[in-house]
Amino acid sequence: MKLLNRAISGTMESSDIMVEIIPWDKDLEINLKSDVKEQFGKKIIALVKKIIDENGIEKACINLNDKGALDFVIKARVKTALYRSSKGGSDE
Amino acid sequence: MFENFSKEYILSNNKKRREKTSKFLRTLNLNFDENTNITINILDGKKIVATASAEKNLIKCIGVDKNYRSKGLMNTLISEIIRYQYEKNIYDLSIITKIKNKDIIQSLGFETICETKNIILMENNKNKFNKYLENISDNKLANVESSAIVMNLNPITKGHMFLIEKAAKESQQVYIFIVSEDKSKVPFKTRLKLAKEGTKHLENVKIIEGGDYIISSQTFPTYFSKNVDEWINNYCDLDLKLFGKYIAKKLNIRKRYVGKEPYCELTTYYNNKMKEILPLYKIDVVEIERLEQKQKAISASLVRKLAEEGNISQIKELVPEATYKYYISKED
Numbered sequence: 001m002k003l004l005n006r007a008i009s010g011t012m013e014s015s016d017i018m019v020e021i022i023p024w025d026k027d028l029e030i031n032l033k034s035d036v037k038e039q040f041g042k043k044i045i046a047l048v049k050k051i052i053d054e055n056g057i058e059k060a061c062i063n064l065n066d067k068g069a070l071d072f073v074i075k076a077r078v079k080t081a082l083y084r085s086s087k088g089g090s091d092e
Numbered sequence: 093m094f095e096n097f098s099k100e101y102i103l104s105n106n107k108k109r110r111e112k113t114s115k116f117l118r119t120l121n122l123n124f125d126e127n128t129n130i131t132i133n134i135l136d137g138k139k140i141v142a143t144a145s146a147e148k149n150l151i152k153c154i155g156v157d158k159n160y161r162s163k164g165l166m167n168t169l170i171s172e173i174i175r176y177q178y179e180k181n182i183y184d185l186s187i188i189t190k191i192k193n194k195d196i197i198q199s200l201g202f203e204t205i206c207e208t209k210n211i212i213l214m215e216n217n218k219n220k221f222n223k224y225l226e227n228i229s230d231n232k233l234a235n236v237e238s239s240a241i242v243m244n245l246n247p248i249t250k251g252h253m254f255l256i257e258k259a260a261k262e263s264q265q266v267y268i269f270i271v272s273e274d275k276s277k278v279p280f281k282t283r284l285k286l287a288k289e290g291t292k293h294l295e296n297v298k299i300i301e302g303g304d305y306i307i308s309s310q311t312f313p314t315y316f317s318k319n320v321d322e323w324i325n326n327y328c329d330l331d332l333k334l335f336g337k338y339i340a341k342k343l344n345i346r347k348r349y350v351g352k353e354p355y356c357e358l359t360t361y362y363n364n365k366m367k368e369i370l371p372l373y374k375i376d377v378v379e380i381e382r383l384e385q386k387q388k389a390i391s392a393s394l395v396r397k398l399a400e401e402g403n404i405s406q407i408k409e410l411v412p413e414a415t416y417k418y419y420i421s422k423e424d
Contacts, residue, residue, distance in 0.1 A: 008178045011171035012200050014164050018171060033201060065201045067167070 001055040007085035010069075010077040017069035019081040022061040028052065034066035047071060051078045097141075099172065102131040109133075113153075116140040120155045123323075127309065128153065132172050134165050144169040146177060150310050151187045166193075170200045174216075184217040186310055188330070206337070208329040213311070221338075224303055229342045231267065231300050238265035239347040239378075240340065242306055244392070245283045246276040247418065248290045249411045251351065251390035254383035259349040260294045262378075267343055269302040273309055277396050282418065289414035305334050324358060328365035336373030347376045354382060354389050385410065 003023035010018045030045050030052075044066060052062065062078075069077070102109045113131055114124035128145035131153070135141065142165040145153040151173055156165050177185060186205075187197055191212050194204070202214035205221050215221060239259050245252060259266045270287055274280045284299065291297045304310045311331040340348075348370055353359040367377045382389035390410050398406050399419055408416050 006178070006183060008175060011175075012167045013171065014167070018174070018201075035199075063201075 001057060001082060001086050003057060003060055003082070003085045004087075005085055007081050009080040009084060010073075012065050012067055014067050015069055015073065016067055017074055017077050018065040019077045020063040021081045021085045022063070023059070023085065024061055025059055026061070028058060028060055028062070030062045030064065032064045032066065034064070034068075036066070036068055044074060047074055048078055051075060051082070055082055057082070096136050098135050099168075100133045100135060101176070102133065104129055112140060113143050113145075116143060116157075117153060117155050120157075122153065122155050125153050130173070130176060132169055132176070134168060136160070141165065142169055144173055146173050146185075147309060149177070149182055149185050151185055154187070154189055154193070166196055167200060170197075184215065184220050186213060186215045186304075188213050188310070206330060206334050208326065208333055211326045211330055213330060213334075221305070224305060225338060225342055227303075228300065228339055231298055232343055233265050233296070233298055235344060236264040237346040238267060238344050239263035239349055240267045240269060240343070240345045241349045242269045242271065242302065242335075243287075244271045244276060244307075245278075245287050246392045247278045247283060247395060247411065247415045248286050249390050249392050249395055249415070250385075251383045251410075252392075253290060253412055254390075255349060255351050255380050256291060256297060257294065258380055259347075259378075260297050263347060264296060265343075266294075266297045266349075267345065268297060268299050269306050270299060271307050272302045272304075273307070275309075286412075286414050286418055290412040305339065307331060324361055325365070328362050329369065332366060332369040336370050336375055340370075340373060340375055345375060347378055349378045349380060352379050352381050355391065355393075 003021060006020070006022050008018065008020045010016050012018050030048055032041055032045055034041060034044060044064070048062060048064065052060070100109070102113065110124065110131065113133060117124050125145065125147070128147045131143060131145040133140045133143045141157040141160040143153065143155050144151060151170070154166070154169070174185065187202055188211060189197060191207060191210055194207070194212050197214050198204070202216050203218045205213045205215050207213070239262070241256065241259060243252060256266065256268065268287065268291070270284055272280055276283065284301065287299050291299065302308065311327060311334065348366065350363055350366060353363055363379065370377050384390070395407055395410055404419050407419055
């Protein structure tokens with residue numbers, strides 16, 4: 001998968017997560033803001049990193065604003081953001 | 093509990109719904125700002141219970157019905173605005189809001205740029221302001237105590253030149269910030285060009301673009317209160333604190349020159365606030381009497397009026413040569 005554009009998915013509503021992907025030339029950077037960062041921060045970042053790795057992406061900036069999303073929500077939101085970034089925009 | 097909630101998107105041409113939104117904001121003691129591109133409302137049935145608007149990169153006119161707070165409606169609205177603007181390739185967003193909203197806006201990914209007693213300016217990309225300050229620093233001519241003037245120069249007149257030349261004579265360095273907002277009769281690029289040409293004989297004067305943080309729509313929250321005085325007061329506080337605390341510091345500005353305002357009430361108010369706030373940041377305010385011609389202060393609005401009436405020849409004695417040439421070339 002090749003990232004082409006800045007893309008966003010999700011919301012900052014309760015139990016959701018907003019994911020932003022910015023393609024760049026630098027190494028992968030994941031920034032997490034979360035109400036439960038202390039308890040689940042490491043887990044969330046590991047999960048996101050795994051999805052990014054699976055798609056063969058090494059260079060990007062990922063901004064996450066989590067409002068207590070469960071794993072499957074996080075997965076869906078990250079995949080959607082990746083899809084939008086690689087296709088060039090939202091498909092809604 | 094959310095079953096009856098729906099969203100509506102209102103574009104600037106939808107007068108009817110904008111009027112409804114304005115009415116809702118007034119119940120919260122807030123004003124609707126006409127300068128918005130998009131308004132998003134949350135409805136409970138047909139009733140508006142929360143609203144937010146945006147003008148380019150500025151989110152404004154945020155309000156939530158008192159009976160619908162703590163339900164996360166603000167989260168929904170800001171998420172929607174971000175998504176909407178994202179599709180228009182507008183990524184970096186700012187919010188000006190009452191200070192009491194600070195925590196919730198912060199939880200939505202925004203960081204504080206500047207706060208006053210009543211209001212706060214927050215952005216979701218803090219690098220933007222840092223970059224702005226870096227760009228300002230790039231204009232630094234020498235590390236000496238300097239003076240500044242903030243002007244719209246719409247267009248530059250002999251009245252402005254009088255003020256600039258006086259500042260240039262009394263200071264080692266003078267930085268002139270031109271208000272970048274393109275809401276003036278003379279386009280920003282032209283104002284900038286005429287200012288550079290008009291001041292090129294003054295070696296210690298540097299023209300700088302004011303950008304988003306000096307008297308811009310970003311520092312201009314027009315909706316905070318029905319009471320215009322309170323609004324002007326908040327706006328002045330924010331604008332002058334940004335200038336005193338951050339911008340002036342980058343260029344070692346110790347004096348700010350300003351022309352005495354004989355006509356405009358708002359400018360007079362702003363000038364008085366300047367004298368109150370800037371000394372807190374060790375900046376002296378120097379107010380200069382306007383240059384008069386035939387017992388009347390030379391003003392840019394007079395020049396614009398003459399231009400509109402086609403009296404180009406009368407403009408000649410009021411403006412520097414470059415400005416006069418601009419009007420002649422426009423006439424052809």
